[in-house]
Amino acid sequence: MNLTSLLLLLTVASSPAELRDKAIAGDHVGYEFVTQLTTLFGPRPAGSPAEQKAAHWAADRLRALGFENVHLETFPMSRWIRGDEKVEILSPNPQPVVATALGGAPAAAGVEGEIVAFASMDELIAAPKGSLTGKIAFVDRRTTRMQNGQGYGIAGAARARGPIEAAERGAAGFLLRSIGTDGERRAHTGATHFRDGKVPIPAFAVSSVDADQIGRLLQMGQKVRVRLTSTASLVESQSQNVVADIRGRTDEIVLLGAHLDSWDLGTGAIDDAAGTGIIVGAAKLIADGGKARRTVRVVLYGSEEIGDPQRRPLGGSSYALAHEAELGKHVLTGESDMGADRIYALSLSEPVAASAFGKEALRLLAPIGVLQSRELPRRGGVDVGPLVEKGVPVFVLNQDGSRYFDIHHTAEDTLDKIDRKQFDQNVAAWAALIALAANSDADLREAVK
């Protein structure tokens, strides 16, 4: 063996299967990344100093890990700041309610009114205009537990549109049974929609236990009067995406996304420090395995969680705009944003699934329990959606969301909820799939045209 052969042998890329097995053994930097991010910075609300500091820390960390072209891409946005907040039952007897303001909702200086309950958004919408004048509308719908998280989207309509629809019918305030599957005394926040630059009335999510309590009082024939207080505010700020590359031999890009911002109640461990750790862990394994054909780009998005009243582009759309000229070089993308429980299926568009690349991907992932999904990848997620809309091929590694919505957007979203073994399986699936894609010369854009 001559020196050239030896060097070639030493620099040959590890196979996707080898990276997969390394990750399953826990030999990756992903979990450490999540631990430091959630411990050092705690919650990282969109546009906050904590989000900004975390972005600088992440960039430093990625540089130290050998990523290249590491930089921040900033964009303006409105930052919503939770204030002091309180929901109280005033009658039949005073008692506190565990509740939390919806993201974007306005301040409330003790808005009082009687509760009118609706079993669903459809029922609320069926109420005539003016019928809720001075009342507090309460949408009391349960969230169905589903592995693919579909129940969240369905119940979530009331969070997004409820305050606007209730205000149009005259309501002075809006309450929502938390969008969550837990049944605990735990309020789930989340963004609600703006209309004409504002959320028209104070809006809160009450815990499932408190929703039951209100329901019982109504069933006992009591009129339930409540008071809503919040000192929330909106201020002009900025957020940022962190971009970092593992450079390949060509200028083609495989883009991995996750988001750095989080809600303010927990430390954003499952939403979405986990995702950032999974893709950073996978990308670093690929880097250590040897130079690939394509560049693996990690984007840690800012401001995924909350909309902008002026409808300015946030993390995902800012990236798509800023990189419009090079989108043709983006050959595949996917994001990790449903916690850290095991991946059970891979969603690919039909032609990609039928290609040699798709078949090899599924063969690689089968040993770690990942099947071909019957669902299409659709937009792929909030952050990579704007790329997908512009023709970038997308995959989804579907994570088990069965318990995700027990703690999603609550104070319970903390590091201890991450199951290390399942986290490792996520890193393994990403490392194997992305290593395969980065070393492939298959034209996936052509396939999905």
Add this chain to the structure above:
Amino acid sequence: MNLTSLLLLLTVASSPAELRDKAIAGDHVGYEFVTQLTTLFGPRPAGSPAEQKAAHWAADRLRALGFENVHLETFPMSRWIRGDEKVEILSPNPQPVVATALGGAPAAAGVEGEIVAFASMDELIAAPKGSLTGKIAFVDRRTTRMQNGQGYGIAGAARARGPIEAAERGAAGFLLRSIGTDGERRAHTGATHFRDGKVPIPAFAVSSVDADQIGRLLQMGQKVRVRLTSTASLVESQSQNVVADIRGRTDEIVLLGAHLDSWDLGTGAIDDAAGTGIIVGAAKLIADGGKARRTVRVVLYGSEEIGDPQRRPLGGSSYALAHEAELGKHVLTGESDMGADRIYALSLSEPVAASAFGKEALRLLAPIGVLQSRELPRRGGVDVGPLVEKGVPVFVLNQDGSRYFDIHHTAEDTLDKIDRKQFDQNVAAWAALIALAANSDADLREAVK
């Protein structure tokens, strides 16, 4: 059969076994009592208007159920009122801490200091005087899960004495890993001791998850600076015991206790609406079963949870004082104050256990899974303790406390945590044991002398 025999037959008391089986079938008023108490009044802090209203409601309810001699016995006390409260990590980066003030702790207008952690109360006590000047002492000890609740008592020493001991060493504030077995993001409140009429420094319990977060930051070599804020206050008030009898044919009394007051965070369902429902349910079954030999007295105590800075007698000791003259007529007592999970053992003093009464009691309870405890009843509990000290014989129906301290003194102490089947078993055990005691002529006082 003549008319007299028929009437005798109709009025003969149901057997303890029959009452037991009725309760197991769910045929009692106990659960409804708990549901109304927790739903209509929510939390019932000692000395609060809610506690007072609940006491009046309970008295009305007991009268409606046919109890006699129903009345309130009031006593003066200091009411501790939780205010707005906040614990924040200031450095290395600002982040909120889920925490709650200990009952009795003073207001804090943003007390700041660096955390010094101790693994136990012993370690704190070993610190020299002056060694904590300006610091925030943090006792970080876990609570051991035990069926009999023993772990609570051991870890609880730090809650009771920690603020005083820390203050003596110069500390500006006190933090405690919540006394609880849950490991969730849930702060457990509870009373701390007064010294010279006050708690010397601000004192909070942080959730187990936040204790871990602080621990990780310290382990990463960070100095952890925190700010403690609370607007808690103490005001002069009063509380009350509700006394209600099922009259027997003699003036001897079997006294059943539980407490109406609760902590302010939850609705006091397991602590101790459950206990009140269990004893009311059992006593009502006995009343419906026919007149017993002895009076069955239900006492729903006020102000069990919190001490008085002036060390005035609260619920349990007020009753013992007010009824000093008739304590000789109290032939047996017990209290229900550890939730609503199943009873697994009966504790009796050795002579009572060896008596015909004791043997019959254990025979009656065996079919519902209650064995003879290896533990003695000791003081029987906080509320009946003052009676026991004055020679009233006591029993303990030991409830399974395995999961009790997961939610004890937290916002999660709500109605949904009561398991109806286990609640029924509690009512069954109390109904059978108390029916037996009320119809017995055994001199238990003589037995325990």
